[in-house]
Amino acid sequence: MDALPLSLHDVSVEIAGSELVHALRLDLRAGEVVGLLGPNGSGKSTALRCVYRALTPSSGAVLLDGADLAGQGLRATAQRIAALTQDSRAELDFTVEEVVALGRAPHQRGNLRLTARERELCREALRRMDITHLAHRSVLTLSGGERQRVLVARALVQEPAVLVLDEPTNHLDVRHQVELLRFLRGCGLTVLVALHDLNLAAAVCHRIALLRGGSLVACGKPAEVLTPDAVREVFGVDVTPVSHPVTGVVQLLYDLPVDGTTSEGTMP
Template identity: 70%
Template sequence: MTLRLRELSVQAAGRTLVDRLSLDVAAGHMVGLVGPNGSGKSTALRCVYRALRPTSGAVLLDGTDLASVPLRESARSIAALTQESHTELDFTVAEVIALGRTPHSRGNGPLTGRERELCRTAMDRLDVAHLADRSVLTLSGGERQRVLVARALVQEPRVLVLDEPTNHLDVRHQVRLLSFLRGAELTVLTALHDLNLAAAVCDRIAVLSHGCLVASGAPAEVLTPELVREVFGVDATVVRHPRTGTPQLLYDFVPFDTSSPSPGAVQEGTR
């Protein structure tokens, strides 16, 4: 299933949060949104999973404008993990994961045998099966994050929208989750802060700054020292991973210079 953002703009309180963003995510590919804090990544993702209505432009799913699709129907195709995902009710892990079947259910009937198997498989994949009977209120941040990803998988989406999915995860679970997503044959649009993780797992990277798309392409094309300096305000050396060949960034840690441009500052004409 293809995902396309077409001239997407979002304005709020007199500010432009996303400015005419156009981006294509091919079926089965993983595209990473990167950029400084406040660059518009989360705002763009909210438009995709329909928590926010764009001021102008459109989100197209297989060529169909999502604005013309009932919310329940689009929820059968698109699952989201948001930065604000949380559960304040005293549900068990198994109950939270089962909520992923809500867009497909009719009424409050019990899960079918197939749906129970979906839940078991998702729990195994995310290494949370041993937590099935625990209250989500007792989990660590990383455990809860894995439960919420499992819930999204149980939804059986064709498109996954993930806002910082590796937040709170230890290195093992970061690698395990992103490796799974890489091979899951899903269409994935994800915001990531870690440029090295983005380079390792994404087919393409889109760089945002001040709501504008400033670069888009394969990781090796996009993640250059010049772009990292211009957009993020830091100096970095780009090296190749010895086994995969993907670009990896080695950052230069130097005393903070208050006279340097603020991160995300992009000169006119680069947008």
Template identity: 65%
Template structure:
């Protein structure tokens, strides 16, 4: 299922946080949103998982306006892992993961055998089986990130929306998570701060600057020295990764720049 942000605008207090953002996320592809702090990345994502209502424009799922779908039906199509990942009650890890089945059930019915297997597989994929009986409030930030992603996978969405999913993760789990995104076959829209991680995992990248789409395309077309300097204000040298061939950015510190 494809996802389209169609002229999305979000305004508050007379200021546009996102301005006429149009971006396509083709079915089965991983598309990244990058940009400086305050550029509108998380705001755009909140419109996709319905935490915000856009001032104008639309979010289209398979050509259908998200605003016209019931909350339950929308939750069966879109799963989100947000940046804060706030959980107020100290549920166990296995209870939190099982919450992903709520859009598919009615009342307090117990999980079916298939649903229990689905939860177990998700916990195995995210390396959290050993945490199953632990309270989520007692986990580290990285452990909690993996629990919340497992919950999203158990939801069996067609579209996965992730806001800084590598936040708090160690290097091993960052690599494993990004590899998982490539293997899932889902339509994925992900916000990443690390441009090298974005280049490694994303089929396409959209660069936001002050709420507007500055550039979009493949990593090689987007992550150029000119774009990075213009949007992020840093100088980079772009080289191919020796194994994957994806672009890798080498940052220049001010002290390393040649004097004119």
């Protein structure tokens, strides 16, 4: 049987005496979109950092196609895993097309010109992210949402097998949030994505891994995981699940106070 493209095998991370992730076990199948959900401080970003090798697990291992990342070179890893992080920056005065072309760096040696095929990869990534019209603009002149789409395009140009995204919808307007998540669902890559929006996660993810305090609380299809009891336990809010009238995907209605009352019907 073929090895899974990505596995977190009992990954734990301890920093300054605090355990940020505890014995996290998660397997991703080829072409699957798996969402990491949890409140702030639940370990989502820490777990992702282990996958794109910004952190080394204190114990356990991250496996890429069945092989421990710790035994692989950074260039080899970058050819297989692309990441969009919360602290991604584009501070140099490069044009958009220059930043996107940097995605080919793991595949090149020396200061070689892009091949015709690589230039076409860049053009296609610009088109996919709806930023072709920005190709000759300096990234320093872009809005936060425009920069975010440039960085996603750069990741795509790496031609990764695994795409790791930490809050990729930050700064994006609603249209581009929907378009990005629709793309992730249909791109054929194995995707591990941390999201705050539970309804967007339910719409795009094949499975959801719910984290609390660095530990895995539940993992499964969105409707199996995003239950009222689980959401109350992990996030401390009450919800009512409903089915989307078109797609049938579970969506959550938050039980918010109405007319100045609390959910118990009394004034706060």
